[in-house]
Amino acid sequence: MVDLRPLAADRLRVRCAPDIFEFADTAKLPDLPGGIGQGRAEEALRFGLAMRQPGYHVYVLGEPGTGRHATVFRLLREVAAGGPVPPDLCYLHNFDDPQRPRLLTLSAGRGAQLRGDMLALIADLGPAIEAALASETYGNRVESLQDAHKTREDGALHELGEACAADGVSLLQTPDGFVFAPTKDGQAMSPEAFDALPSDTRAEVEKKVGAWSDRLADLLEQFPGWRKDLHEAMKRAACDALTPAVTHLMRGLRERYADLPAVLGFFDSIRKEILASGSDWAAQEGGEDEGAEDEARTKFHRYQVKLLVDHSATCGAPVVCEDNPTFGNLIGRIEHISQLGTLVTNFSLIRAGALHRACGGYLVLDVERLLGQPFAWEGLKRALRAREIRIEPPAEAQGWSNMLTLEPESIPCDVKVILVGDRELFYLLTENDPDFPELFKVAADFDEDMPRNDANVAHYAALLAMLGRASDLLPFDRTGIARLVEHGARLAEDSGRLSLETRLLTDVMREADFHARAAQLPAVGCVQVDAAIASRSRRFGRYAERVLESMVEGTTLISTTGARCGQINALVVVELAGEQFGHPVRITATARLGEGDVVDIERETELGGAIHSKGVLILSAFLGARYARHQPLSLSASLVFEQSYSPVEGDSASLAELCALLSALAQVPIRQSFAVTGSVNQFGEVQAIGGVNEKIEGFFDLCVARGLTGEQGVVIPQASVRHLMLREDVVAAAREGLFRVHAVATVDEAMEILTGLPVGIADAKGVMPRETVNYKVAAALTAMTTAKHAFDHGSDGRHARLRRRHDSSQE
Numbered sequence: 001m002v003d004l005r006p007l008a009a010d011r012l013r014v015r016c017a018p019d020i021f022e023f024a025d026t027a028k029l030p031d032l033p034g035g036i037g038q039g040r041a042e043e044a045l046r047f048g049l050a051m052r053q054p055g056y057h058v059y060v061l062g063e064p065g066t067g068r069h070a071t072v073f074r075l076l077r078e079v080a081a082g083g084p085v086p087p088d089l090c091y092l093h094n095f096d097d098p099q100r101p102r103l104l105t106l107s108a109g110r111g112a113q114l115r116g117d118m119l120a121l122i123a124d125l126g127p128a129i130e131a132a133l134a135s136e137t138y139g140n141r142v143e144s145l146q147d148a149h150k151t152r153e154d155g156a157l158h159e160l161g162e163a164c165a166a167d168g169v170s171l172l173q174t175p176d177g178f179v180f181a182p183t184k185d186g187q188a189m190s191p192e193a194f195d196a197l198p199s200d201t202r203a204e205v206e207k208k209v210g211a212w213s214d215r216l217a218d219l220l221e222q223f224p225g226w227r228k229d230l231h232e233a234m235k236r237a238a239c240d241a242l243t244p245a246v247t248h249l250m251r252g253l254r255e256r257y258a259d260l261p262a263v264l265g266f267f268d269s270i271r272k273e274i275l276a277s278g279s280d281w282a283a284q285e286g287g288e289d290e291g292a293e294d295e296a297r298t299k300f301h302r303y304q305v306k307l308l309v310d311h312s313a314t315c316g317a318p319v320v321c322e323d324n325p326t327f328g329n330l331i332g333r334i335e336h337i338s339q340l341g342t343l344v345t346n347f348s349l350i351r352a353g354a355l356h357r358a359c360g361g362y363l364v365l366d367v368e369r370l371l372g373q374p375f376a377w378e379g380l381k382r383a384l385r386a387r388e389i390r391i392e393p394p395a396e397a398q399g400w401s402n403m404l405t406l407e408p409e410s411i412p413c414d415v416k417v418i419l420v421g422d423r424e425l426f427y428l429l430t431e432n433d434p435d436f437p438e439l440f441k442v443a444a445d446f447d448e449d450m451p452r453n454d455a456n457v458a459h460y461a462a463l464l465a466m467l468g469r470a471s472d473l474l475p476f477d478r479t480g481i482a483r484l485v486e487h488g489a490r491l492a493e494d495s496g497r498l499s500l501e502t503r504l505l506t507d508v509m510r511e512a513d514f515h516a517r518a519a520q521l522p523a524v525g526c527v528q529v530d531a532a533i534a535s536r537s538r539r540f541g542r543y544a545e546r547v548l549e550s551m552v553e554g555t556t557l558i559s560t561t562g563a564r565c566g567q568i569n570a571l572v573v574v575e576l577a578g579e580q581f582g583h584p585v586r587i588t589a590t591a592r593l594g595e596g597d598v599v600d601i602e603r604e605t606e607l608g609g610a611i612h613s614k615g616v617l618i619l620s621a622f623l624g625a626r627y628a629r630h631q632p633l634s635l636s637a638s639l640v641f642e643q644s645y646s647p648v649e650g651d652s653a654s655l656a657e658l659c660a661l662l663s664a665l666a667q668v669p670i671r672q673s674f675a676v677t678g679s680v681n682q683f684g685e686v687q688a689i690g691g692v693n694e695k696i697e698g699f700f701d702l703c704v705a706r707g708l709t710g711e712q713g714v715v716i717p718q719a720s721v722r723h724l725m726l727r728e729d730v731v732a733a734a735r736e737g738l739f740r741v742h743a744v745a746t747v748d749e750a751m752e753i754l755t756g757l758p759v760g761i762a763d764a765k766g767v768m769p770r771e772t773v774n775y776k777v778a779a780a781l782t783a784m785t786t787a788k789h790a791f792d793h794g795s796d797g798r799h800a801r802l803r804r805r806h807d808s809s810q811e
Contacts, residue, residue, distance in 0.1 A: 004753055006713060006740035012726045014495035016457065016485040018478040018526075025523045026465035027475035035071050036459045037450030037500050042071065048442035049079045049362070049416060054387065055441050057417040059367070061426045062446025065503030068420055069364075071446070076319045076362050076418075083317030086360025088112070091306040091347050091408055095269045101306070101347035103409040104262055108311035114263065115305040117253055122300045125274070128245040138241040142234055149230045156219055164212045168205070171216070178216055180209040239275045246274055270303050301348065308332075308352045309359070318361035322354035325365050327375040330354050331383065332391040334406050350408055355380075355389050358415045367421030367429075380417070381435050389413045449492035449499050457485055460498050467506050473513040479526040480512065487533060490725040493690065508532050530728075540579040544698075547583050552705045556643055558584050559672035560706055566590060566664030568754070569675035570641075570656035571699060571714065572648075573691030580691055582698030584675045586642040587653060589660035593784050593791075594636020596624070598661070601640040602648050615651030619658040621682045622747075626774075627781050634788035635781060637661055651679040652689035655717075658747055659754055666776030670754045673709070674742075675699040678717040684747040688719035693726055700730050700739055708733060713740030715750050748774075 023029050035042050041062070048058035060068050088111025090104040106114065132138065157178075161171035170183045181188040182205045197205070250267055257263040311318070322329055332353035336343040354363055370376055375394040383389050388410040419440065426443065429436040450456055461481050468476060476484070487508060491499035499505070509524075511532035516524040550556040558569060569584040600616040602608030608616075616639060624633050639657050641648055655678035663670045677695050678686045696714050703712040721743045733739040744750045748759040751773050760772025768775035 004742065004744075004749060006734070006742050007721065007724075009731050009735035011721060012724050012731045012734055012741060013486070013728075014452075014489065014725065016482040018482040020454070020457070021461060021478040021481060023461075023478065025475040025477045026461070026468060026481065027523075029462055029465040031466050031469075032459060032462045035067070035074070036463050037456070037498075038067070038071060038446055041444045041446045042075065044442055044444040045072065045075050046079075048418075048444065049075065051442070055439055057384065057440045058419070058442045058444055059426055059440045060418060060420045060444045060446065061423045063422065063448050063501065065501040066446045066448055067500065067502045068446050070502070072364060072418055072420065073319070073321075076364070080317040080319050080361060081315070083361065085311050085314050085316065086318065086414075088307065088311055089309040089352070089356060089359070089411060090114070091308055091350055092266055093302040093304075093347055095273060095302075098302075098346075099404075099406055101350065101406060101408045103411060104266070104305070106260070106263075108314060110260075111305070111307045112310050112312045114257070115307045117256070118303055118305050121249060121253065122303055124249055125300060125303075128249055129242060129274075132241045132245045133238065135241060138237060141237045141241075145230060145233050145237065149226060152226060153223060156222075160212075160216060160219060164208075164215075167208055167212070169208050169212050171212070178220075180212050180216070182209070235276075242275055246271055301346070304348060306348050306350055308350065309356050318358055319364070320354050320358040320361065321364040323366070323369070325354065325370045325376050325380075326373045327379050327394045328353065330376055331379045331389060332356055334391060334393065334408075336405075345406055347406065347408070350391060350406065353389070353391070355383055355413060355415055356411060359389075359411065360414055362416045362418060364418045364420065367419040367425055370419070371425070381439060383413050384417065384439050385435070387413050447500060449494065449497040452485075452489060452494075452496050452498045456498060460485055460488065463502070464505065464509065467502060468509055468513075471506060471510055471513075473509055473524070474516050474521070475523045476509070476512075477523045477525050480524045480529050483526040483529040484508070486725065487529065490693065493693070493725075494723050495725050496722055508536070511536060537579070540577060541581070543574075543576060544581040544583070548701055548705060551583070551702055558586055558702065560703055560712055561673055561709070563669035563671050565667050565669045566660055567672070568656045568660040568663070568670050569672065569699065570653040571675050571677040571695035572653070573694045573698075580694045582691060582695035584699045584702060585644060585653075587639065587656050587660050588642055589637060589639050589657065589664040591635050591637045591661065591664045591780075593634060593787055596628075596633035597636050598623070599636070599638040601638055602644070607644070607647050609647060609649030611651050612648050612653070615654030615679055616657065618651075618682055619654050619661065619680060622658065622680065622684050623661070625682060626684065627778055628785075631782065631785045632788070633781065634785040635665070637664070650689075652677050652691075654679045655686055655715075655747060655750060658684075659750055662747075662751060662773065662777055663755070665780045666773055667780070668755045668757060668773055668776060671711075671756070673711040674713055674715055674754055676715045676750065676754070678715070678720070678744070678750070680747055686717040686719070686744055686746060686750065688717050688723070692716055692720045692723050696724075696741065697727055697730055700733065703739065704729075704733075708738040710738050712738075713742060715742045715744055715753055718743040718745040 041060070045058060045060070048056055060072055062068050085108040087105040087107055088109070090106060090111050091101040092104050094100050094102045104111075157171070164171055164180065165183065168183055170181050170188045172179050172181055172188065183189065184193065250271060254264060254267055257267075328351070330353045332355070333351050334345055335349040335351060336345045337349070338344075354365075365380075370380070379394070389412075390410045391408050393405065417440075423445075429440075464476065464481055464484055468474075484505065485498065488498040488505060489495050491501060491504055508529065509532075512524045512528040515528040515531045515535075519528075521528070547556070551558045559567075560569075566589045568587050570587045571582055572585050573580055573582045598616060598620040600608055600613060603613045603616065627633070639661065641653075656676040658680055659670065659676060662668075675695075677689055677692065679689055680686055696716070699712075699714055703709075724741075726741075730739065734741060742753050744753065751757075752759050755773060758769070758772045760768045760774040762768050762774070768778055
């Protein structure tokens with residue numbers, strides 16, 4: 001005989017006794033040395049962080065609020081503290097190809113030192129160059145070169161003039177250049193005098209002038225070469241003047257960086273350019289042109305060091321968390337400035353990304369934010385696949401832009417990436433992105449709860465103490481901790497487990513701390529925890545109160561007294577803004593003669609979800625298997641959620657639907673003082689459902705509003721008893737016999753409780769006892785089958801007679 005008595009009150013809520021704790025409050029409770037309840041996830045994280053092979057990046061998956069970030073950063077701090085400090089990353093001007101800045105890696109701290117030294121060198125270069133080029137020695141040498149050049153040109157012209165004068169031709173200089181003219185008695189002839197000469201004399205003179213003009217042209221063609229020689233000589237003079245100054249300025253730098261060939265090569269390039277541009281420096285120093293000054297500043301700017309990543313203050317391997325993972329914030333970017341309406345750039349406008357800052361260490365990213373940024377996911381994958389970071393604009397990377405920009409030398413990508421996201425995204429990426437499983441081979445899966453045993457409860461108390469200290473809360477006494485343990489089991493929806501959603505626990509602790517401080521208490525107790533839970537429920541309870549009011553006022557028809565055939569109170573749960581509440585809903589069933597169809601009105605109106613429809617099909621299969629093994633199922637039934645105007649999903653109402661249908665078939669009334677929840681399988685076994693606490697409390701609140709009679713209660717699956725963590729007022733009502741909670745394992749047990757009639761078990765011949773539920777159901781279905789057979793037979797007979805009459809009339 002199955003025991004159908006209601007559950008004892010102590011089974012409705014598994015309490016945590018405060019006296020199991022040895023501490024008075026959490027003020028001196030030590031911190032946990034590690035995590036709690038996340039052994040599998042921590043093991044995966046430690047493996048992923050230690051594995052140096054390519055592709056072993058980590059995806060941390062789990063529900064938000066389970067301490068994923070806190071655990072990741074705790075382990076990262078442990079691992080990174082013992083790691084080597086990565087080198088500084090610098091970019092230098094490329095004197096051979098300015099569009100491709102060169103990468104320079106230096107040991108941590110030396111990048112900032114080199115940058116400072118180069119800034120000091122640049123500050124000294126201007127005065128040193130000016131002093132060297134303003135020296136008397138350099139000035140005299142330049143003046144001497146210029147005088148010698150002028151003397152050379154003048155002498156050549158004078159020599160040519162004397163030679164042509166001896167030939168009767170004079171060399172004259174005019175504003176338009178040099179010309180030759182015939183002479184007479186040492187004086188140039190006037191045009192009139194020349195025209196008066198005999199024609200043969202004029203021809204001879206013109207021939208001489210042409211010959212001397214050719215010699216003048218030959219001489220003038222030599223002048224550019226002489227000026228080039230002058231320019232080269234002046235450059236050598238400037239170089240000779242600047243060499244001592246530049247050598248002196250760079251001597252200390254070369255000694256300081258003698259162990260770095262790349263830096264010495266950079267110094268050589270700077271020295272070579274300064275000395276090669278000596279005469280240009282002289283022109284800029286002496287000129288007043290603004291463009292020349294800008295050019296000088298630009299040349300000095302090229303000698304700077306762009307310190308991309310500075311690890312001078314880093315201890316161990318770097319740990320970087322990028323909260324805004326845009327393409328530029330991840331890969332880096334090249335900025336541009338506007339000059340005279342044109343966008344220009346240089347190597348000093350290169351900006352580091354999170355990958356640069358995390359090189360040699362660890363980068364933590366939120367995968368949902370990452371996927372929400374254009375090009376960021378593809379940019380990250382490209383860097384991880386190639387194991388190098390190439391700074392380029394996203395438009396340039398996609399080949400959309402023709403703007404000329406820099407092409408900095410790529411940087412080796414030695415970084416471990418940790419993505420934090422939910423399980424759905426993990427499985428979607430694994431399924432749809434072939435690159436994802438190749439790059440993120442390690443999955444650290446965080447649990448939402450852990451078993452509730454004595455050892456874990458002690459650890460849980462330590463965890464709560466840590467959460468309180470992290471938020472600077474008052475200490476919690478043992479009663480407060482005990483109540484939080486019970487609340488953790490409630491959040492886990494299982495009296496035998498404890499929730500690890502630390503975000504929700506911390507919120508309750510903060511609000512309990514608020515109530516304790518308002519009362520000027522030294523510690524937080526169970527009263528303040530209860531007040532925090534109740535106030536939070538009230539803040540989110542507007543909709544639940546409106547639903548309850550509509551039932552009490554009669555707008556929504558829910559009966560809690562009497563009995564009725566084909567009508568039952570089911571229980572549903574609603575989630576809004578992360579808060580859940582339950583309430584009853586009326587389900588009605590009708591049955592009539594038909595073809596064996598059970599019509600789900602919710603499905604027919606497209607308000608029923610797939611799981612709900614599955615539940616209706618299962619109960620249809622149960623009916624056929626139990627009552628129609630040897631005869632056709634000759635009924636037509638319909639099921640509906642009354643006054644339901646929104647989609648219905650889930651199979652937790654299938655037990656209630658089946659009981660309503662059996663009641664309609666057997667014409668056995670169901671007690672309306674009960675509400676039912678649970679799903680059934682094809683064998684009539686009742687299965688566990690979710691939200692059992694909220695569902696029970698929703699019906700209890702309606703019963704309280706109408707007055708508890710001691711007859712009201714709920715029917716739940718036996719498998720859901722371990723999930724019970726009901727409110728104190730529900731437990732108190734059950735203890736006083738004012739409210740009942742029944743647990744059933746089969747639909748037969750549920751029908752006995754709901755109808756008060758025995759369900760009936762078939763004997764060895766398959767015969768059901770009379771005055772039982774199953775007998776009434778079987779009898780109703782048999783009657784329907786008989787009526788259906790008679791109707792079909794009668795219809796066939798009438799159709800045959802009609803056919804015979806028709807044939808006779810045709811004859």
